[in-house]
Amino acid sequence: MPRLPRKPLLASLLAAACIGAGGGAVAYSVLSDSGSTVVRQVTVQNAQPVASGSALSVNSIYKNTYRGVVEITARSNGGSAEGSGFVYDSSGHIVTNQHVVDGAQSISVRFWNGKTYSAQLVGSDSSTDLAVIKVNAPDSQLYPLTLGSSSKLAVGDPVVAIGSPFGLEETVTSGIVSALHRSIDSPANFAISDTIQTDAAINHGNSGGPLLNAQGQVIGVNAQIRSDSGDNAGVGFAIPSDTVRSIAGQLISNGKAVHAYLGVSLDSTAASARVAEVRPGTPAAKANLRTGDVVTAVDGTTVNSAEALTRAIDAHKPGETVTVKIRRNGKDITAQVTLASRPS
Numbered sequence: 513m514p515r516l517p518r519k520p521l522l523a524s525l526l527a528a529a530c531i532g533a534g535g536g537a538v539a540y541s542v543l544s545d546s547g548s549t550v551v552r553q554v555t556v557q558n559a560q561p562v563a564s565g566s567a568l569s570v571n572s573i574y575k576n577t578y579r580g581v582v583e584i585t586a587r588s589n590g591g592s593a594e595g596s597g598f599v600y601d602s603s604g605h606i607v608t609n610q611h612v613v614d615g616a617q618s619i620s621v622r623f624w625n626g627k628t629y630s631a632q633l634v635g636s637d638s639s640t641d642l643a644v645i646k647v648n649a650p651d652s653q654l655y656p657l658t659l660g661s662s663s664k665l666a667v668g669d670p671v672v673a674i675g676s677p678f679g680l681e682e683t684v685t686s687g688i689v690s691a692l693h694r695s696i697d698s699p700a701n702f703a704i705s706d707t708i709q710t711d712a713a714i715n716h717g718n719s720g721g722p723l724l725n726a727q728g729q730v731i732g733v734n735a736q737i738r739s740d741s742g743d744n745a746g747v748g749f750a751i752p753s754d755t756v757r758s759i760a761g762q763l764i765s766n767g768k769a770v771h772a773y774l775g776v777s778l779d780s781t782a783a784s785a786r787v788a789e790v791r792p793g794t795p796a797a798k799a800n801l802r803t804g805d806v807v808t809a810v811d812g813t814t815v816n817s818a819e820a821l822t823r824a825i826d827a828h829k830p831g832e833t834v835t836v837k838i839r840r841n842g843k844d845i846t847a848q849v850t851l852a853s854r855p856s
Contacts, residue, residue: 567726570686573672576728578682579624579655581674581721584608584631584645586616596675596721597621598730599656600644600760607760609720609735610636610643611699621647624682629653635763638700639771639854640755641735644763657722660729662708662752665689673712673734673748675721687712687746695819696736696749702771702854705822707749708732714748723750730756772828773854776801778818784808785821799849801838808844809837825851 568576584595584606595612599605606621613619619631629649636643647653669689677683691709698704710723714734723732732750739745762769775794779786785807790796807815810824811834828834830853838845 567670568728570672570684573724573726573728574674574682574684577657577674577722577724580657581624581682582606582647583622583676583681584612584720585620585622586613587618587620588615589617590615594676594679594717595719596717597645598722599654601656602651602654604647604649604654605634605760605764606631606645606647607733607756608643608645609733610638610641612720613643613645614638614699619645621645621649623649623653625653627653635767635769637759637763637769638856639698639702640704640751640759640769641698642733642751642756642759642763642769644760658729659753659757660725660727660731662706662731662754665692665708665725665731667692670726671708671710671712671731672724673710673714673718673721674724675714675718675734677713677715677717679717685713690747693819693823694749695822700856703818703822704735704751704755705819705826706752706755707735708752710748710750711746712748713744713746715744716742718748729753732756770830771854772825772830772832772851774821774825774849774851778821780818782806783817785815785818795849795852799836799847801836801847801849802840805838805840805845807836807838809835811835830854 580599582597584597586593595608597606597608600607613633620628621631622628629647631645631647634644634646667689671689672686674684687710689708690711694707694709695703695705696707714737718734721734722730723734725731731753733756734750736749738747759769775791775796776787777789779788787803787805790801807821809815813824815821815824828851830851833848833850836847836849
């Protein structure tokens with residue numbers, strides 16, 4: 513899809529998710545980097561310390577974090593696209609969405625004070641829609657944001673989003689955690705599990721921007737919305753910070769991220785983890801899993817949904833052998849499965 517400067521655009525992801533685990537797919541809209549407003553996420557080091565558990569006002573959260581939010585311009589033969597990101601560490605690493613910098617031939621980063629520097633892609637992961645770039649900026653420009661723990665979130669917790677919807681830089685919106693453990697499709701058509709649903713206003717241009725908790729910590733990266741109109745409908749999704757921490761670390765260390773892969777797709781209409789397809793040559797096929805099998809546990813962890821199976825597989829590494837319990841034609845069966853690396 514061509515990138516058009518200064519014109520926001522939504523790209524629909526309609527493909528079924530493949531379990532790497534992978535899960536049943538639902539159609540969502542990715543906040544495209546094709547518009548002039550794509551927001552990014554931020555990691556801020558020099559923010560003022562906050563007492564554990566103390567809630568800040570929206571204004572205080574903004575004041576403590578805005579210098580760590582950056583504007584990203586990605587240029588390619590198809591034009592230029594603008595997005596967002598956040599300073600991850602004092603070495604100049606910046607986290608953003610993979611779809612913001614996908615296909616970019618050059619990348620520039622604009623800081624809060626208007627100064628702009630070039631950046632290079634360190635690595636990207638289309639399975640989680642995350643990417644890390646490194647900016648060539650002096651230390652004085654770097655205000656890394658603090659990553660919080662998304663596992664500590666509860667439904668109803670207050671959250672704040674910072675981004676550039678429709679090109680309006682440093683726009684702040686607030687809301688709550690509407691739901692947890694949602695599953696959305698990645699650009700690679702694999703399921704991103706444990707995402708955060710929020711009603712904080714997210715529009716074109718918020719893609720890649722930080723979702724912050726009441727202490728001003730990044731607990732998610734805004735990535736998708738669900739909307740019939742393509743505009744904010746109060747149903748946005750953010751990639752959880754626990755996923756960001758893992759993937760960003762791998763990208764910085766190795767330039768790529770690896771994910772355990774089972775090799776099945778699941779029935780999205782089932783209330784359980786029912787296998788809809790076993791892909792040939794995959795670990796699932798080698799372990800003789802079949803269409804219609806219902807996965808009930810992985811290494812002792814109970815599985816009762818497609819999302820639960822995704823989380824259970826994601827908790828392991830490629831090459832590990834796990835015990836998978838399935839129910840087939842009313843009988844319980846146990847299989848030993850050696851997980852592979854998820855294909856790119």
